[in-house]
Amino acid sequence: MPREFQFQVSPEVAANESLLAQHVAKLFQVSPKEIQKVVVVKRSIDARQKAIKINVKANVFLVGEPFVEQKIELPDYPNVANKQEVIVVGAGPAGLFAALQLIELGLKPIVLERGKDVRGRRRDLKAINRDGIVNEDSNYCFGEGGAGTYSDGKLYTRSKKRGDVDRILELLVGFGATPEIMVEAHPHIGTNKLPQIIQDIRERIIACGGQVLFETRVTDFIIKNNEMQGVVIQNGNVISANKVILATGHSARDIFELLHKKGVQIEAKPFALGVRAEHPQELIDQIQYSCDFRGDYLPPAPYSIVKQVNGRGMYSFCMCPGGVIAPCATAPGEVVTNGWSPSKRDQATANSGIVVELKLEDFKPYAKFGPLAGMEFQKAIEQKAWHLAGETQKVPAQRMVDFTQNKVSKDIPQTSYVPGTTSVELGQVFPGFLTQIMREGFVQFGKSMRGYMTNDAVLHAPESRTSSPVRIPRDPISLEHVQIKGLYPCGEGAGYAGGIISAAIDGEKCALKIAACLA
Numbered sequence: 423m424p425r426e427f428q429f430q431v432s433p434e435v436a437a438n439e440s441l442l443a444q445h446v447a448k449l450f451q452v453s454p455k456e457i458q459k460v461v462v463v464k465r466s467i468d469a470r471q472k473a474i475k476i477n478v479k480a481n482v483f484l485v486g487e488p489f490v491e492q493k494i495e496l497p498d499y500p501n502v503a504n505k506q507e508v509i510v511v512g513a514g515p516a517g518l519f520a521a522l523q524l525i526e527l528g529l530k531p532i533v534l535e536r537g538k539d540v541r542g543r544r545r546d547l548k549a550i551n552r553d554g555i556v557n558e559d560s561n562y563c564f565g566e567g568g569a570g571t572y573s574d575g576k577l578y579t580r581s582k583k584r585g586d587v588d589r590i591l592e593l594l595v596g597f598g599a600t601p602e603i604m605v606e607a608h609p610h611i612g613t614n615k616l617p618q619i620i621q622d623i624r625e626r627i628i629a630c631g632g633q634v635l636f637e638t639r640v641t642d643f644i645i646k647n648n649e650m651q652g653v654v655i656q657n658g659n660v661i662s663a664n665k666v667i668l669a670t671g672h673s674a675r676d677i678f679e680l681l682h683k684k685g686v687q688i689e690a691k692p693f694a695l696g697v698r699a700e701h702p703q704e705l706i707d708q709i710q711y712s713c714d715f716r717g718d719y720l721p722p723a724p725y726s727i728v729k730q731v732n733g734r735g736m737y738s739f740c741m742c743p744g745g746v747i748a749p750c751a752t753a754p755g756e757v758v759t760n761g762w763s764p765s766k767r768d769q770a771t772a773n774s775g776i777v778v779e780l781k782l783e784d785f786k787p788y789a790k791f792g793p794l795a796g797m798e799f800q801k802a803i804e805q806k807a808w809h810l811a812g813e814t815q816k817v818p819a820q821r822m823v824d825f826t827q828n829k830v831s832k833d834i835p836q837t838s839y840v841p842g843t844t845s846v847e848l849g850q851v852f853p854g855f856l857t858q859i860m861r862e863g864f865v866q867f868g869k870s871m872r873g874y875m876t877n878d879a880v881l882h883a884p885e886s887r888t889s890s891p892v893r894i895p896r897d898p899i900s901l902e903h904v905q906i907k908g909l910y911p912c913g914e915g916a917g918y919a920g921g922i923i924s925a926a927i928d929g930e931k932c933a934l935k936i937a938a939c940l941a
C-alpha cells in the first residue's frame with residue numbers, strides 16, 4: 423500500500439520530480455534511492471506567506487512495493503446506430519456530454535448545432551476580430567464545443583459533488599486533456615488545446631453511430647398536446663423524436679423568443695453584468711505573490727475578489743491570467759466581452775470580468791417583455807456599447823482610476839482586445855445604479871489588493887453574458903420541462919449550470935433521466 427502524504431514544498435521543488443523525491447525521502451528518513459515513485463494526487467498554491475509554498479498531496483511508493491501507472495480509460499461506448507434516437511440541440515459542453523452519456527446508456531444522440539465545426543469556426547473568429555463581422559451562427563459563443571471552446575478552459579466549479587466533477591475531468595483526460603487537470607486545484611486547458619479534445623469527442627460520437635450535424639439551427643419545436651414530437655431545422659426539414667435535450671446556451675436569444683412565442687413557460691432570471699478589466703500580468707503577479715518577479719516556477723497569478731457594495735455582490739468572474747479579451751457578440755449591432763488564455767497563459771496581460779449581481783427588479787423598465795425582460799436589459803446595454811464605441815466591434819474603454827473619478831481617459835493604452843478600443847466614459851454604457859456600485863467597488867478592490875486600482879488597468883464594457891437571463895423551468899426530479907413532456911432544458915442556457923464543468927455534468931444528468939424514463 424502506498425503511503426499518502428501531505429506536505430508543503432517550495433515552487434522549485436514541486437516542479438522537479440527528483441527534488442520532490444529527495445524531499446519525500448527526507449520526510450520518510452530514508453535514502454532517495456529507496457523511493458520508487460512519488461505520485462502527486464493534488465497540488466495547490468499557498469500564497470498567504472511571503473515565501474510561497476506549494477501544498478502537495480502525494481502517494482509514495484518505496485522500492486519493492488507494487489506500483490502500476492494509473493491510466494485513465496474511456497468507458498466502453500457501444501454502437502448505437504440502430505438504437506432509439508434522442509435529439510440534442512447544441513454542441514456545447516452540456517450537449518456533447520449528454521450525447522456521450524446517451525451512447526454509454528445505449529441511446530442514439532442526434533446532435534444539432536447551428537455553428538460550424540471547431541476548425542471552421544476559426545475563420546469566423548478571425549472575421550470578427552479583424553473586420554468586425556459577426557456571423558450569427560458561428561462566433562465565440564456558437565459552434566462546435568459551444569462557448570467554452572475558445573476560452574481559458576478553466577475547469578473548476580462550485581459543485582460540491584466531487585464524484586461528478588472527477589468523472590468529467592476523467593472523460594476530458596480520456597479525450598486527450600493533460601492528466602494534470604486531475605491534480606491541480608484550479609485546472610485549466612487553454613484555447614490552443616480545447617479544439618482537438620472537442621473534435622475527438624465528436625469523432626467518437628459519430629464512430630459509435632451517433633449523428634452530429636453542423637450549420638443546423640433549430641428554428642421550431644413540434645409540440646402536440648404538450649408533448650415533444652421533434653424539431654424543425656433552418657432548411658425546413660423536420661427531425662422527429664419524443665425526447666429533446668435543449669442545450670443551446672445563454673446566448674441563444676432566438677430560442678428564448680421562440681419558446682415564449684409558443685407559450686412554453688420560461689422565466690426571467692437574475693444574472694450579473696459589468697466590465698472586463700485588464701491589468702499587466704506582471705502587476706497581478708506582484709500583488710498576488712508579494713514579489714517583484716514571479717520567477718520560473720510559479721504560474722501567472724490568478725485573482726478572485728468579491729465585495730458587498732450597496733447591498734450587492736461585486737466580484738471577479740472568469741479571470742484569465744496571461745490571456746486575451748475576446749469580442750463575443752452573437753449578433754451585429756452589439757458589443758460583448760469575455761476572455762480566453764492559451765494553455766501556458768503566457769500573454770502579457772491578465773483580464774477578468776468584474777460584475778455586479780442584478781436583481782429581477784432591475785429589469786422593470788423592460789417589464790413589457792415579460793420573461794424576456796432581463797434579456798432585453800442585457801441587449802440594450804450591449805447595443806449602447808456598440809453605438810458609443812463607433813458602431814464597429816471596437817469596445818468602449820476607460821482607465822480604471824478615470825472611471826472611478828468619472829473622467830474620460832485622455833488615451834487608452836493598447837489592450838489585448840484585437841478589434842480595438844474607443845475612449846468612452848463608461849457611466850454612459852450602464853444604468854446609473856450600476857455605475858455607482860462599480861465606482862465604489864473598484865475603490866474597495868484597490869484597498870484589498872494594493873496596486874489593483876491603477877490607471878494602467880483598462881476597463882472594457884460590457885461583460886454581459888455571465889449566465890443566462892432566462893430560466894427554462896424543469897421538474898427537479900424528472901428534469902423534464904414543467905409543461906412539455908419530453909423536453910429537457912439543459913446546461914447554462916436553461917439556467918442549470920454556470921461554466922464548462924457544471925454544464926457537462928448537467929448534460930449527463932439529463933441523459934441519465936431520459937434513459938431511466940425509457941427503461
Ligand code: FAD
Pocket residue numbers: 511512513514515516517534535536537559562563564565566567568569570571572573574575576577578638639640641669670671672673674677740748750760761762912913914915919920921922923925
Ligand atoms: P454553450 O456552450 O453556450 O453551447 C450551446 C450551443 O448551442 C452552442 O454551440 C450554440 O451554437 C448552440 N445553439 C444555440 N442555439 C441553437 C439552435 N437554435 N440550434 C442549434 N444549436 C444551437 N466557462 C468555464 O467553466 N471556464 C472558462 O474558462 C470559460 N471561459 C469562457 C470564455 C469565453 C470566451 C466564453 C464565451 C465562455 C467561457 N466560459 C467558461 C463559459 C462556458 O463556456 C459556458 O458556461 C459553457 O460553455 C456552457 O455550456 P452549455 O453547453 O450549456 O452552452
